[in-house]
Amino acid sequence: MSSSQNWLLRPFQERSTQIFLGVLFAALVVVTFLHLFMPQDSALHVSAYTVTLLGKYLCYALLAVAVDLVWGYLGILSLGHGAFFALGGYAMGMYLMRQIGDRGTYGDPVLPDFMVFLNWQELPWYWLGFDMAWFAFIMVLLAPGILALVFGFLAFRSRVTGVYLSIITQALTFALMLAFFRNEMGFGGNNGLTDFRDILGFNLRTDATRLGLFIATGIALAIGYVVCRAIVASKLGRVSIACRDAEARTRFLGYRVERVQLFVFVVSAMLAGVAGALYVPQVGIINPSEFSPLFSIEIVVWVALGGRATLYGAVIGAILVNYAKTVFTGVMPDAWLFLLGGLFVLVTVFLPKGIAGLLQKRRKAKTDDDTPTGQEATA
Amino acid sequence: MSIFQELADREHVFEFLTQVQSPVDVRHGPILYLEDVNVSFDGFKAINNLNLTIDDGELRCIIGPNGAGKTTMMDIITGKTRPDTGSVWFGSRHNLLTMNEPDIASLGIGRKFQKPTVFEALTVFENLELAMAADKRVLPTLTAIMKPEFRDRIDEVLEMIGLKDLRDRLAGILSHGQKQWLEIGMLLMQKPRLLLVDEPVAGMTEQEMERTAELLTSLAGKQSVVVVEHDMGFVRSIARQVTVLHQGSVLAEGTMDQVSNDPEVIKVYLGEEA
Numbered sequence: 001m002s003s004s005q006n007w008l009l010r011p012f013q014e015r016s017t018q019i020f021l022g023v024l025f026a027a028l029v030v031v032t033f034l035h036l037f038m039p040q041d042s043a044l045h046v047s048a049y050t051v052t053l054l055g056k057y058l059c060y061a062l063l064a065v066a067v068d069l070v071w072g073y074l075g076i077l078s079l080g081h082g083a084f085f086a087l088g089g090y091a092m093g094m095y096l097m098r099q100i101g102d103r104g105t106y107g108d109p110v111l112p113d114f115m116v117f118l119n120w121q122e123l124p125w126y127w128l129g130f131d132m133a134w135f136a137f138i139m140v141l142l143a144p145g146i147l148a149l150v151f152g153f154l155a156f157r158s159r160v161t162g163v164y165l166s167i168i169t170q171a172l173t174f175a176l177m178l179a180f181f182r183n184e185m186g187f188g189g190n191n192g193l194t195d196f197r198d199i200l201g202f203n204l205r206t207d208a209t210r211l212g213l214f215i216a217t218g219i220a221l222a223i224g225y226v227v228c229r230a231i232v233a234s235k236l237g238r239v240s241i242a243c244r245d246a247e248a249r250t251r252f253l254g255y256r257v258e259r260v261q262l263f264v265f266v267v268s269a270m271l272a273g274v275a276g277a278l279y280v281p282q283v284g285i286i287n288p289s290e291f292s293p294l295f296s297i298e299i300v301v302w303v304a305l306g307g308r309a310t311l312y313g314a315v316i317g318a319i320l321v322n323y324a325k326t327v328f329t330g331v332m333p334d335a336w337l338f339l340l341g342g343l344f345v346l347v348t349v350f351l352p353k354g355i356a357g358l359l360q361k362r363r364k365a366k367t368d369d370d371t372p373t374g375q376e377a378t379a
Numbered sequence: 380m381s382i383f384q385e386l387a388d389r390e391h392v393f394e395f396l397t398q399v400q401s402p403v404d405v406r407h408g409p410i411l412y413l414e415d416v417n418v419s420f421d422g423f424k425a426i427n428n429l430n431l432t433i434d435d436g437e438l439r440c441i442i443g444p445n446g447a448g449k450t451t452m453m454d455i456i457t458g459k460t461r462p463d464t465g466s467v468w469f470g471s472r473h474n475l476l477t478m479n480e481p482d483i484a485s486l487g488i489g490r491k492f493q494k495p496t497v498f499e500a501l502t503v504f505e506n507l508e509l510a511m512a513a514d515k516r517v518l519p520t521l522t523a524i525m526k527p528e529f530r531d532r533i534d535e536v537l538e539m540i541g542l543k544d545l546r547d548r549l550a551g552i553l554s555h556g557q558k559q560w561l562e563i564g565m566l567l568m569q570k571p572r573l574l575l576v577d578e579p580v581a582g583m584t585e586q587e588m589e590r591t592a593e594l595l596t597s598l599a600g601k602q603s604v605v606v607v608e609h610d611m612g613f614v615r616s617i618a619r620q621v622t623v624l625h626q627g628s629v630l631a632e633g634t635m636d637q638v639s640n641d642p643e644v645i646k647v648y649l650g651e652e653a
Contacts, residue, residue, distance in 0.1 A: 007522045236521040238505050242498045249496045252457070254484040254515045254569070263517045 011229035020312050021222055028218040035211060048207040052282050053326065055214035057319045059279040062221045064302045064314035066271035069228045071300065072309030073237060074264050075244030076161065080169030081272050082296035083176050084144035086286065088273025090180075091143050093193035093286040094127060095136030096204075100197050113195070114188045124186045133200055140277040141270045148269030149262065156258035156265075161247065170293045177291035192287025199281050210282070217278045221315070224271045228311055231264065240264055301344050307356025316355050403470035403487060403572055405435040410573055410603050411456065416465030418451060418627075425451045426462065427627035433573070438599035440614045440635075441607045443624035444647060449607045450493070452624070453575050457490050458483045469573070485515070489566035490575040495558035499551030503542055503561060506550050507533045510565035533568070540564040540594065556587035563594060574604045580613050592617045 011017040031046055031054060038045040063085050070076045102109040106116040110123055129135040151172060155165055183189040202209040231237050242250040243257050251257050280286045289295070299318075306317020321340070328336045351357060403410065411433040418426040426448045433439055443449055454460035455467060458480040467475040475483055484490075498506050511529060514520070537543045540560040545553065550561060559579055566574055576595065580588045588610075596617050598604055608614050614621065614635065621638045623630045631641045638644055 005524055007524075231521065234521050235508065235523040236517065238498075238501055238509055239520055241500050242509055245498055245500055246496045249492075249498070250509075251480055252484050252490060253510050253565070254481050255509075255520075256481055256515070256517070259517050260520075263521075 007234045008226075008230050010233045011226050014229070014233065016310075016312060017226065017229050020225060020315070024218060024222055024225075028215055032211060032215065035207075048210050051207075051214045052210050055210070055217045055282045056279060057322050058214070058217040058221050059275045059282070060299075060302070060318040060322050061315040062217070062224045062275040062278075063272050063299055064306065064318035065221070065224055065228055065311055066268040066275065067299050068303045068306075068308060068311055068314035069231065069271075070265055070268045071303060072311075072314075073232055073244065074240045074261060076261060076265065077163075077166045077300065078169045078265075078268075079166045079293065079296050079300060080171075080173035081268070081299055082293075083169075083173035083291055084148060084269040084272035085276035085279070086173075086176070086180075086288075086290035087144045087147060088140045088276030089280040089286040089290060090187060090193070090276075091130075091136055091139040091273070092277035092280045093196075094130040094139075094187075095133060096196040096199060096281060097193050098127075098131040099199070100195065103197060104195070112188070112193070114183075114191065115186070118183060120186075127186065137277075140273050144269040144273035144276075145266050148266045152262045152265040156261045159258070161261075170296065173291050173296050174293050177288045177293075180288035180291060188287070190288060192285055192289075193280075194285040194287075196281060196284060204281055204284070213278065213282050217282070220274055220278055224274065225311060225315070227267070228271070231267065232311070236260065236263075298340070301340060303354075305343060305347050305354055307354025307359075310354075310356040310360075313354050313356030320355070404472040405470050405572075407471050408434055410435040410437075410470055411605075412466075412468045413452070413455070414466045414468075416452075416455060416462045416467065418448075418455065418460060418462045425627055426455070429465070429624075429628050431622065431629060433603055433605060435572075436600050436603055438596065438604045438617065438619055439606070440618040440621045441605060441624060442609070442611070442614055442621060443630075446626075447624040448627040449624055450577065451627075453490060453577060453607065456483075456575060457488060481515075484569070487570070487572035488575065489569050489571035489573070491559075491562045491566055491577055491579065493577045493581065495555065495562050497550040497553070497558050497561050497565070499549065501550060502547050503537070503550055503553070504533060504546045506561055507536055507564055507568050510568035512568065512570050536564045536567050539567065539597075541590065556583050556591075559583070559587075559591065560594065567598070572602055574598065574602055576604060576606045578608055579606065580608065580610055588613055589616075 031051060034044055034046040035048070035051055063081065066084075067078060067081050070078055070081075097112045100112065104113040104116075106113055108116050111120060115123070130139070151169075155168060160168065179185055180187050180192075181190050187193065196204050198204055199209065199213075202212065204210075232240075239250065239255055239260055242253075243255075243260055247257055276286075276290070298321075302317040302321045303314045304317070305321055306315065307313025321343075324339070324343075325336060328339055347354060353360070409432045411431070413429055413431040416426050416429040417424070429448070429452065431452070441449055441452075451460060455462050456475065458475060458478060461476065469475050469483075469486060469488065473486060478486070498509070501509070508525070508529070511532065513523065513529075534543070534546075537546055540563060542553075542557060542561060542564065545557070550558065553561060563574075563576070563579070579591050579595065583591065592613065595604060595606060599619075606614075606617070618635045620632070621635050622632045623638055623641075623644050625647050630647065631638050631644050633641075
């Protein structure tokens, strides 16, 4: 049992966190090295395209960690986390739009191109402040956070959980998708926000900025992972598991189940927002398709494949599935969804604990060999 | 300890900051009053003009045939079900009908359910940790640390319920009887004033029953214990005061001998078994 006094430092004493952070930072260093110091024609050279692709996977990994926090540990199957991801992405996209300035097609110093095209005379009030990076970055956390707070407050107060909550989260993200498709909303309609130029003064189209974004995403994933792990390792984490397994019982112990759910849900939504904000400058566009219900379901599949309630399983699942997606949509694009569905069925049947469950089983078998008296329980 | 030492000690808890352990007013004797309580579900009267008084430190057994309203009565006391009419008081200060479930729980009413519900994915120790009387708001729970005195308290309860050797095992692997004891242990962690125990020995072996009887009798005195039970042998072994419920109201009250000789009681309940 961990003995650290500070809840945020507790994860660093755990073996799994040390390994995870070690692997993540090693990967960041290796990719950076191979990108910068290997000659272009070398087989080991990592192109800027690949760096950005890996950065995208890391965004998905952070999103998957956020979903695993609420699903794995709190038992809330959110099928709408894509909405929080997209809101964080839009907040970042709005900042990037304002950074374009007068370099747009229409050359308007304030209004983004699509507003000029719609004949708007001035910036809508909710676009104010997004020219300042600090404001936009706060909104990356606040926009998904506030939506999660309001939505969660209403849902958890009415004790809506289980399948019903999953369905409502699907409806939430679908409704937002329809809303963001509308031009009158002022978020660029179905084209979304794109044609970005710089971030914090760095040109987004240079390789150096792309590498910087990749490293920033890796660090964000590390921080997000540690925050989630700290919550899980705290007493609150154990209360979350208690809520997941026996909600009424937990309530009788005197815990405000709905507040525990709300807190964890909001933290998770904010992490999803950060993932979205880092995703947008790397892919160069944000449009309402990120709100699509299908995307939110895909996230859940990543987590299920990787293994619920482990956090690192979510990271493994997100990266593997998206790597497979990149490969297969290149080879035979029509077969991808069938393959994903098939994988999901196979894993649910044969590996109910996902890939992480496989790893745990192997490690456990090993420790059992070392300690035949079964002392691992007291470790 | 001088005042300066006290001020220098970061961990020192000043007397005026400590919560009053139990704000329950029992100067008038009873810890729980139910008066003229009525509940009906879709026209079926589950509780019918129920009057019940439990004294502080008492061990009371409640028996009655199926559908007598025993579980509904527990639901009313813990705030799960609201009565249509009547009043329910905890001590002479707290009107339970104005309070919600968590508030009632933190006031010191602990309930053990019919079916044992322990948190199977957590260890025995962690189960007791969650049940511990502590600040249960979200942020204090997040930053909570395991202090030595908490650990001692948990070990003390583990000793009482006889699960010391299983401290670090998952609660999911416990036997039925062990889960029941763990549940009682979880109630004890909350330092309750009143324990509501619903069918503690259902499905237990003779040996387990004996140990449960010992455990419950050892608890009475320090806290009030209300036991709802079907097993007459078990009730006879622990009961001092017995209340018989029938069709949602009290049929008889007294010692086990008085009650079991009551002709009314024999007719509705004991008659079937005797």
